Amino acid sequence: MKRQTLHEDWLLAATAGPVPEEIAGRTVPAQVPGSVHTDLLAAGLIGDPYLDTAEAGLTWIHRTAWRYTLAFDAEAPQPGERVDLAFDGLDTVATVRLNGHRIGSTANMHRTYRFDVRDALRGGANELTVDFAPALDHAERERERLGHRPHTNAHPYNMIRKMACSFGWDWGPDLQTAGIFRPVRLERWTGARITGVRPLVTVGDDGTGRVEAHVGVEHADPAGAAPVVTARAGGREARVAVPAGASEAVAVIEVPDARLWWPAGYGDQPLYDLDVALSDAGGAAHPQAGLDAAHRRIGFRTVAVDTSPDAYGAGFTVTVNGRPVAVKGANWIPDDHFLTRITREHLQRRVDQALGAHMNMLRVWGGGIYETEDFYDVCDERGVLVWQDFALACAAYPEEEPLAVEFEAEARENVARLSSHASLAVWNGGNENLWGFADWGWQRELAGATWGEGYYYDLFPRVVAELDPTRPYVEGSPCSPGHRPGGVHPNDPDHGCRHEWEVWNQVDYTHYRDTVPRFCAEFGFQGPPTWTTLTTWIHDAPLTPTSPAFLMHQKAADGNGKLHRGMQGHLPVPEDFADWHWAAQLNQARAVAFGVEHYRSWWPRTAGTLVWQLNDCWPVTSWAAVDGDGRPKPLYYALRRAYAPRLLTFQPRDSGQALIAVNDTDAEWHGGVQLQRQDFSGAVLDTASIGLAAGARSAVRLEVPASLLTPADPSKELLVAATDDARTVHTFREDVELSYDPAPLSAQVTAVPEGYRVDVHAHSFARDVAILADRVAPDAEADDMLVSVPAGRTHSFTVRTAARIAPERLTDPQVLRCANGLAAHPTGAA
Structure with missing residues (x-):
């Protein structure tokens, strides 16, 4: 096999559409892989689409045709x-x-393509052109031909197989990319080639790992000699002849005493090399010799989803190697709207951030893409389980041709492509489509038209069963096990996986406690990006929540209204923008952590949570924990605390308060919990010590003496519970009802090798202390945030930065923050 990469010297030009005069007729260099937007940006013909209101000025691209040319x-x-x-x-x-x-x-967009060009290729000079027609025009024509199908967008994204969020989402821009966005090459071969390697990996009861390597083979001459497949893994080898005329050979390797792959927090992640070679019969079998070769990395493990009926309904528990896993994770969207800017280094940082918050699963959401090999490789290496949606989201999808054949082709290709990855744990039929059919008025709109039922209940499970039976498939998210229209509601809290969006859309975040779902696959609350990210991309003067560029970067329907209503009863809605920014971030962090702690307190009845969302694709006010420039928001730190392996949390039980100890480790958690009821000045009003005995991977209820739960003045008291490795603070009222000292902190800054240490001392109780370090230097990042400090205590933060900072800047009131200061500010319409 000889490969000639075709990435250099491409040219790009518009060929039709409402092209601005200064761009019409121009030819510019094109980067491949790349996109029209990034090429125009590099040529200086458009402004950055993420900047201020630039997105609104680029809608002409939606209707423009483009030509890529390569000599x-x-x-x-x-x-x-x-x-x-x-x-x-x-x-x-x-x-x-x-x-x-x-x-x-x-x-x-979700497939690869291969064309036999023997009859068109010339020796010497060649010209390759790729013409792109507007995706929106194509989708609208299909809608006219097939009839309208409901969806949640201004554009009929469900009529074309393109990344749905390319057409905009409630956190993403409407930029409708076009281009050669993944590699392109010439491949020359004789005899036969490998079309794919699909390893099915299992582990026997005796610990023997089994690799069933399905090797796809294409013959240049069907009547030619039969080649031989050689596969090696774990020091073992299998060699099998490809039957005459066959397009696949299966090589089976058994590895005794295989080291098991585990998710993060449950064990190690050993990966084995699987090398496959294709050679002439009797010829070289070395992977680097012969006709063709391929390499994969595999991990030996089993994975399942237990949806067995029980006393509450039907569960949804992910098991790995037969062990139930308490899933702690988040939803994943494309890490940049312009996909070709996402590097392996970007993905490593983002997945490491997930691990840093104690996450063990990421859900690749169905409105994005099937991710690159780099993404799954990084998850394999780090032990992050992947829940993989098929690429459908929030819409009814036609089942007529040619869409039906496209769905099958992409499903087959991606299930086969991803089969080698140990991290891939669940295949899911799509996002909120079953729920939409049940609840969103679709049935009336559809009037009997197809909507995707055949994909979720026939095509996708059939493809997974055929091509990767080692992994579970669920029909949708949310979904009740065995759901079909007319059966158990797909978002029933007692059955399967649930999405919780009444909070954020309709009710206060305390209503997370209204249900005890079996698995919550989506829930979240909005907050703005970090200050540096916000002010890098938005330059309104004055900058307010309703200024034009800010609103361009707030895509949620009534987003600001929901932010403000979400604060009410908890925090003031400040008039000053910097205070409003901090309050919105703080409320986001509290709301989501509130939900996580509630759900975790019900383990194993609630077997997992996936927060919406880990990351952003551009600088936007959204539900993300890490903003579009990769900076962690306060929510990130709240999640790290709420997802800690050992958690103490006060939760209502039987019309009272109980202390729940969640132990997500393999070691028993023994010892005592020290409890103190204090006033805000630090005076100890009551104490107790209660025993703690939490078995491995358990959640236990601890009874708190009534005197500790009965404050003399609930506006000035708090309850602290602590062990050697966990701590929580409980106040008896919401912030707006508490008699905080508005300025409870003093601080001292010391230079240290990695940046600065900030020793923060509280002379009165300080709630949710944070250092918003990026306000001082763009690269500055605090090691912790949202730390509640009782009176008389000192907490040391480390701010990592390469910048040289005047120490007093880190103690500026806009940088060293806590909730107390907000409560002293007047409220109003920000």
């Missing part, structure tokens, strides 16, 4: 040689021509 040299095809032009990703409606020959067309 390249190549050798003429040799007798008996196959020459293929391979595209790993085209976004989206494309026509490919080589030397004037139309060699193929595409309309699916």
